[in-house]
Amino acid sequence: MTDLTDLTTRLPQERKIVTDQLPGPASAALAARTSASVARGIAPALKAYIVDADGGVLVDADGNSFIDFASGIAVTSVGASNPAVVEAVREAVGHFTHTNFTTSPYEAYTAVAEKLNEITPGDHEKRTVLLNSGAEAVENAVKIARNYTGRNAVVVMDRAYHGRTNLTMAMTAKNVPYKDGFGPFASEVYRAPMSYPLHDGLTGPEAAEQTIWQMEKEIGADNLACVVIEPIQGEGGFVVPAEGFLPAIAEWCRANGVVFIADEIQAGMCRTGDWFAVNHENVIPDVMTTAKGIAGGLPLSAVTGRAEIMDAPGPGSLGGTYAGSPVACAAALAALGQMEELDLAGRARGIETVVREILEPLVTETGGRVAEVRGRGAMLALEFVDADGHADGATVKKIVADCQAAGLLTLTCGLNGNVIRLLPPLVIGEALLRDGLTVLAEAIRKNI
Template sequence: MTAMTASTGSTVLTELTYRLPQERKIVTDQLPGPASAALAARTAASVARGIAPALSGYVVDADGGVLVDADGNSFIDFASGIAVTSVGASNPAVVAAVQDAVAHFTHTNFTTSPYESYTAVAEKLNEITPGDFDKRTVLLNSGSEAVENAVKIARSFTGRNAVVVMDRAYHGRTNLTMAMTAKNVPYKDGFGPFAPEVYRAPMSFPLHDGLTGPEAAEKTIWQMEKEIGASNLACVVIEPIQGEGGFVVPAEGFLPAIAEWCRANGVVFIADEIQAGMCRSGDWFAVNHEGVVPDLMTTAKGIAGGMPLSAVTGRAEIMDASGPGSLGGTYAGSPIACAAALASMGQMEELDLAGRAREIEAVVREILEPLVAETDGKVAEVRGRGAMMAFEIVDAEGRPDAATVKAIAGACQAKGLLTLTCGLDGNVIRLLPPLVISETLLREGLNVLADAVRAALEA
């Protein structure tokens, strides 16, 4: 993937070259088309109904900012596999690295027969994560697994059991991380009982609580001290920008205050950067915006260009608290995923994808923020950071309007644009375009989305 200089509209994004035409094109009379419909029928007969794809088309090719389905329909991708394919779904550097790695060996299990790429990924994460102290990293498979291991490590280090998470948090689908996740349907309903010693505290939410960061932190700290007790608390786990909870950006000063309280009380501060990290929010990590230095950090999603990989990185004395053999897993730190991660991080640096994420934010705000006034506040807010943006829809009385959000997402898909929803009330549209999307395609998708919002709110 090479770069050329170009400009469109009022914002300049570096122009890239792509393997597939970067176009929105619906060629079938209806969606899904016949080939995807046949695949959907096979899926219904063979796959558990708990798996429910958002896109009706079955993808056969993808590149840059487009997904091509089995019928030849080309969709603009504002999902990136939920912030995974940040460098593109078929980035040439990642493809070449995977091909080279798989030609040598597909698997050994690092804890059985180690290999250099695992160590190289750990070294790179130790380098780019905040903090100038000695660090260690463990590689795993999924975001849930990273969060679960971060809690294990914190408990081992502190000798304490309690875990605090924020309201509206999402941390995964394993038993412990379901306990840490707020949203019941579809993530938790009917799956209990859940792991104990997980407590929920209020998160800063400027749109709804009206508090400054320090004011919101004071409420959170009061609850942790009075209802749990610092002496019982192993760790506080926070998404610096909440994902499934609604792309909530805490007020300035909230995260630094919580991190400082943790340091003063011997509590491990864990930043869950699984969705916001790896240049998605306009920097390597979202905590960098306020100079917050976590004790531990979890990463996944965008780290390996679509290969399954996650990590826990942090202070050496905390990471080394658990003994030899206590961490790991059969596929943890797969050599293929490690090769992809090194290539992905290389592309993030070479193409300055953090800077590109900030430019994407500017385009999103340019096109979507006027909707707030235009809709008399039914688009309550456009929020987020970098290429992790969202807007919230409410009705005339200010109540969450999930039905309209569902209609908007459906209308976008019918026009060839894939979007995702989120929020505890299901009333938020979230935007996670690939960081390599072209400016032309980005603007086209945003205009399709803006038109869908206007049509849904005027209906």
């Protein structure tokens, strides 16, 4: 097992609730201000307002210290105030905060592109474009694929999540809260079945056969620009496809001139125990999207792919005012350096070992109410069902609330809200990790 010894941190790595109730008075006052000023469509999961964060903890305005099993949704993998990232940002803003790379270029953008071209799978020639958000990266990847192939159709998977822009809402499966009332959506987006071993009982090749049949019969390869797939689904439930599914889909795409796009926005950047989740089966995408953990908390995303595909759109056709911000690029170079220096992929594998040790026995202990502990590295989840085997989102809500009251932040996912996902910072220490998992296990036992 990889060493999960505590790294040097500013804040005590401890869980501590000092107020009689949550939120405490300072956070409650901030919540009242938020209610009076922020649109109700913004709904924070944690009912406490954070004033400091470091390593694996979040400290709120009342002095409560929470164990962070969310990482800002897989963003603060190197920690929420990693010293190398902080120093890189400080240095960058001391020179300039913005110029717009498409008007006045700077080295940091190029350096990030070079690094992504180096670490993404495959030894072919690559190009990268930098953007702001994951949804923007996905949208640009589709634009590039359509331009390159001259085709329009886009295939995404059941339960997929790709963002909240108009095109990516069409690509996202879950209606509430992501799509309801926001249509009409972009056209030429089609959904195909994704391998879901817990429920479909199929091998990877068998599941791929179904997916390919549907793409061929309902869409037609000649109409298809790209297949966009999360190697491990995120919002859809942290679903890990059966071995052999991804390679079969990628091979079919290659044989039919379809661009295979791996959406590694949540799974990438060492989260699953390697740079990218596709590396587990040596799948080499034509194009890959990244974001979230790439810049240590600053907004940055990227599309990286084969040079001939990425260079298809003409000069001036890609970009954006803030795309590839110089400050975010500086943060990214520091964060990527920390991932290598601290072997965060190795730490992710160590986190998985501890999580499985503590949580997998609950599958048997709960009589299958915890239906599965799944995932890879530090991207892990528990799926919950009721006594009849149906999705049990109600129990999950109670477990998450109990965890929060005890000082542990966890998130849910899945179309039925019956999955608890674990995304701790990759820098979390073993003692803090075990404490958080103990809180979670106790909350599960209490509610089942």
